[in-house]
Amino acid sequence: MRATTLCKRLLDLDGINVAKVDIEDQMVVADVTLRRRRLDCSRCAFTTRSRYDTRRVVSRWRGLDLGRRRVSVRTTLRRLRCPTHGVVVEGVPFARTGSRFSRDFEDLVAYLATKADKTTITRLQRVDWDTVGRICERVVADGLDPARLDGLVSIGVDEVSWKRRHNYLTLITDHTGKKIVWGAPGKDAATLDEFFADLGAERADRLEAISMDMGAAFIKSATQNALNAVRCIDPFHAVQLVTEALDVERRKAWNELRQLPDQNAAKTFKGARWVLLKRPENLSEDQTATLRRLRNQGGAVWRAYTLKEAFRAIFAGDLDEHQSATALDRWCSVSSRSRLPAFVRVAKTIRKHREGILAAIRLGINNARAEGLNNHVRLITRRAYGFHSSTAALALVMLSCGPIELHLPHERARA
Numbered sequence: 001m002r003a004t005t006l007c008k009r010l011l012d013l014d015g016i017n018v019a020k021v022d023i024e025d026q027m028v029v030a031d032v033t034l035r036r037r038r039l040d041c042s043r044c045a046f047t048t049r050s051r052y053d054t055r056r057v058v059s060r061w062r063g064l065d066l067g068r069r070r071v072s073v074r075t076t077l078r079r080l081r082c083p084t085h086g087v088v089v090e091g092v093p094f095a096r097t098g099s100r101f102s103r104d105f106e107d108l109v110a111y112l113a114t115k116a117d118k119t120t121i122t123r124l125q126r127v128d129w130d131t132v133g134r135i136c137e138r139v140v141a142d143g144l145d146p147a148r149l150d151g152l153v154s155i156g157v158d159e160v161s162w163k164r165r166h167n168y169l170t171l172i173t174d175h176t177g178k179k180i181v182w183g184a185p186g187k188d189a190a191t192l193d194e195f196f197a198d199l200g201a202e203r204a205d206r207l208e209a210i211s212m213d214m215g216a217a218f219i220k221s222a223t224q225n226a227l228n229a230v231r232c233i234d235p236f237h238a239v240q241l242v243t244e245a246l247d248v249e250r251r252k253a254w255n256e257l258r259q260l261p262d263q264n265a266a267k268t269f270k271g272a273r274w275v276l277l278k279r280p281e282n283l284s285e286d287q288t289a290t291l292r293r294l295r296n297q298g299g300a301v302w303r304a305y306t307l308k309e310a311f312r313a314i315f316a317g318d319l320d321e322h323q324s325a326t327a328l329d330r331w332c333s334v335s336s337r338s339r340l341p342a343f344v345r346v347a348k349t350i351r352k353h354r355e356g357i358l359a360a361i362r363l364g365i366n367n368a369r370a371e372g373l374n375n376h377v378r379l380i381t382r383r384a385y386g387f388h389s390s391t392a393a394l395a396l397v398m399l400s401c402g403p404i405e406l407h408l409p410h411e412r413a414r415a
């Protein structure tokens with residue numbers, strides 16, 4: 001077999017003829033020509049047989065590595081006039097518009113981005129992290145099905161912080177499909193309004209339930225746009241609020257202990273943080289022993305802990321609507337008389353959102369499931385911290401938790 005035929009087979013790119021291959025020390029350079037005569041607009045489906053002029057534009061793409069060498073694919077492209085986009089350089093079948101990488105290369109990087117950390121990917125694929133971000137954006141733009149917003153019945157709205165405290169992404173979860181179906185930078189009413197604009201009035205009217213946190217911004221937009229939907233408070237957020245109240249009480253008790261001459265008591269107590277915040281069924285043997293010590297010590301922190309666990313139990317899924325309502329009311333009244341300031345405050349908030357919390361229980365908006373997806377989203381946004389643009393961070397979230405099926409090069413059907 002001739003070297004060029006061999007290289008062409010190994011390059012395995014759609015719709016090209018390989019004219020010449022140079023194997024250099026670090027790189028394989030392939031000069032190729034497009035097999036097809038017609039010219040495709042690189043930005044839409046427009047196709048023509050006539051060129052705009054005789055000018056040719058030299059372009060290069062990086063393909064999948066061959067052995068330890070990088071692959072560079074080089075060709076000259078013609079120009080055409082698209083009725084929508086004006087004079088443009090023709091698109092190629094083996095790469096996405098605006099990309100300097102082959103589709104295969106991008107699919108591989110996008111897959112890796114959902115599975116591995118920054119250092120692994122940038123070292124393995126020899127690209128910088130922002131390039132990975134831009135690749136994620138293109139793969140998402142290419143693979144996101146617009147029909148994913150059809151037939152939504154029960155959705156959740158959530159915000160995650162990205163990068164530092166003041167960067168947020170608003171994400172919409174399809175509770176039925178357990179996927180993130182929409183996202184945008186920002187976290188106010190206007191951000192959620194954007195989602196409803198994309199959804200359109202007809203599909204919005206068919207929403208039956210919309211769950212969210214207790215902030216006013218989302219509630220306002222949901223009230224205006226989803227007229228038939230029951231507004232629910234995600235149990236996840238309610239539990240989170242109560243857990244934070246416990247943490248406030250724990251810190252206060254610890255600071256009081258630190259003032260005492262016996263410093264050992266304070267030290268033991270500091271290690272107690274995770275013991276108190278974790279679910280008791282997830283504790284190690286040592287942690288369970290610490291929990292027992294805290295119980296024997298009693299006092300405000302132990303009372304706060306039992307209140308947190310009692311609150312969590314309301315959402316365990318074994319109470320009917322009436323029982324949940326009774327349990328929630330009882331919890332609020334015990335908490336407001338607890339003489340724990342953080343719990344008195346949180347009981348007031350919970351009471352204010354009572355109907356929304358009970359609606360979530362009634363409609364079966366499952367806490368554990370939401371929490372699982374939530375934890376995954378948080379893991380992914382942490383990985384996206386190094387990106388410079390929020391659209392790249394959003395793209396990584398959609399790739400990992402959205403309705404996109406990623407295919408590796410060997411899994412994709414060839415043209």
Ligand SMILES: [Zn+2]
Pocket residue numbers: 041042043044045046082083084085
């Ligand atoms: Zn066009």
